[in-house]
Amino acid sequence: MTEAPPIVEMRGVSIAFPGVKALDNVDFRLFPGEVHTLMGENGAGKSTLIKALTGVYRIDSGSILIAGQERRLHGTADAQSAGISTVYQEVNLCPNLTVGENVMLGHEVRGRFGVNWRATNRAAAEALATLGLADLDPRRPLSTISLAMQQLVAISRAMVTDSKVLILDEPTSSLDANEVEALFRVLRALRDQGVAILFVSHFLDQVYAISDRLTVLRNGRYEGEYLTRDLSRTALIATMIGKDLEALRSLESQRQAQERDRTVVPLVRAKGIGRTGSIEPTDLDLHRGEIVGFAGLLGSGRTELARLLYGADRPDTGEMEIEGRKSALHDPVDGLDHRIAFSTENRRDEGIVGDLTVRENIILAVQAKRGWARPLSRREQEGIVREYMAALNVRPADPEVPVKNLSGGNQQKVLLGRWLATNPELLILDEPTRGIDVGAKAEIQEIVAHLAGDGVAVVFISSELEEVVRLSDRIVVLKDRRKIGEVVNGPGVTAQDIVDIIAAHGAEAALASDLVDPDGKDRAA
């Protein structure tokens, strides 16, 4: 495997953004016929390296060699003509075209009278079949298939363009176990055909399952290149974050030791709240100092329920009681006024305000709560910002940088800071750890545990069941837009128990039905 010369080689590559050195003298090699994983914390420079390789960013210094020749990539078209294809976290295909059109876009089979659609679809079907997708009809609109299938379609498209290098940026973050397995089968087949695959993921199990080699970055610097089989997980994590994870492990015992008096009036009591088309009427009690996990697959209604609790959507059935008093929440402002905070899973579209600075993003909710006529003074703003940037370890530690220049994990911390600054009694966190690295994840979990210790009621939503089980005092299980059970957490409860509850409820296997999403609404969004 290592005998062949590398297909991609980066030497001493540096890229700087205003105020941030994103890549600092980084080396990287990618060989044909291997799966190579890029590892690192948020802000380590993974995305930047990928964007340098796909021509999105220009490098300030250093060189990129492709198949032994130095190349200057001036845009994604250059990268594609050099044989580099990318499948992003958010699939960038055209949802309004058919599967076949997406696969063959720009490579349609031409006949005497323009495009020969029959032949084009046949070619698409062949391309899909080589990836084990012979059952997929190329004439289906892309928006009707699940995200996992869309990702395979994107890979199939990359193969049609005859790519030598395939880059997958967090392809598995929204997939369930079966979908991940299907994806990995395809990747292994491609690897055996000699394609070089660059893989980015935060899931250690997946990294060890698929990759042959890994490169670790930290704070924009190259930390080392290792063969996966030679590097233990502990050693890998130590290299990535340079600190031990004892704090995270101690969380488990701390949470599970809690016992709770259930006779007191809950902070929030929802009686049959529901909304047509998003969540069936649901009962729910939330107590101070308690972490309640929402467990369920994508589309199970966990986000929809959380949105009703905050007032982001208006429920059309049921009512809410806050501290025993009936309260109607019509608007996020109502939620904030009742000291409820909701951190959305949709960080980019509903979370950060990209062009505003870190400072402005952190104070935004506090300011909105006070109203426009009572502005926070600069001194008050700086006090709040200093406190939360330090407590959450936001990097870079400059409050006047536009928040869009920060890495995903640090944006998440800024958002967490925004909600903590409102001093909430109920904090709803929807996927607060998605797409961020182990270190930041541990930090956020630690903060959540501390908040509960201080008497805040927390709702914790995550698609990682292990995380929900480790952190929650009580777990609400949802499926198909309905609450199907509630588990009081304890030493005996494992992620497997939750999976069993979901699988046992209803006849069809939950995971299989998730693969092809009939309305495609959830996944395509």
Place this chain on the structure above:
Amino acid sequence: MSTTGTGPRHLVRRQYFWGIVAIVLLLLVNVLKDPGFLALSVNPANGNLVGNLVDILRAAAPILMIAVGMSLVVATGGIDLSVGSLMVVAGAVSMEFLKASGDASSGGVALGALGLALAVTALLGALNGILVSVVGLQPFISTLVMMLAGRGLAKVITSGQNTAASNEPFRWLANGFVLGFPVVVLLAAAVVVAVAVVVRRSALGLMIEAVGINRKASRMAGIRPRGLLLTVYGISGVLAGIAGVFATASVMTVDVSRTGYQLELDAILAVVIGGTSLAGGKFSIGGSVVGALLIATLDKTIVFLGVSSSATPAFKAAVIIVLCLLQAERVRSLFRQRRAAGSPVSKEGVAA
């Protein structure tokens, strides 16, 4: 209007730096034609300041008003095409009111005319806001409708006539002097400063920017975009009303087909020259002021140079295109790269 940095380096990096450069260049062109262009003198009869610069400032006053309103609307990601038409509505309302009262010297009547004109334009501005925020129409469409309806409304108010009236205190708003300075310039400056202070000293500016950048995220953070949009379009309406009063009071006649005609385009240009992106988000009231002053200077220069009226639009367009090119991110980075490329070459030369 931002608080950081006052040094010359900061000024150069400001988007509206080139607007200031353009104003200086235009003034220079005028000085080349007539070395006495910039001369200011005091009228010995009444002690009033007179000169070309004073004329430019007076002409800039209405554009200044609508440009400031426009920059707030544009910052929310919208646009207000109706400001020119609201100007003529304000003019029509006030002229009809003054004509009906018939009292040519009463200050109370003048105040009544002003108040009524601003109330009507505030209402029409708020109506724009309702169409945009509550009904959810696109700002372009809503205000386009208001642009057509506004001029029609003015014609209904005056029965299609160009109504003239006489009222000294009202005329004084546009033509009077206080301590030698023209009232209209002082009023315009006061309004701009008042709006800037309200917007920047309260949290309104931050919220406008937040809504303009990401409306969904702003709502989730507890901002009520509806009320905010209503306020902003309302402010734009009031400012257009003030501009309309300025424009009609100077001649004490409302010309229903000419007053405020196509001035919305001047306002949008002023905002763009000032460096506020039409996509919404960060805005600069100071920049819009520079933009409005540039447009007034440009208009004056065209007249002063005797450019034929048929060539005027082309001349104006040429100046503005050059300015926009200088401000464009691509062109700026091209300049930066050339500068950056210049220095390493010399280093390599030494090494070799």
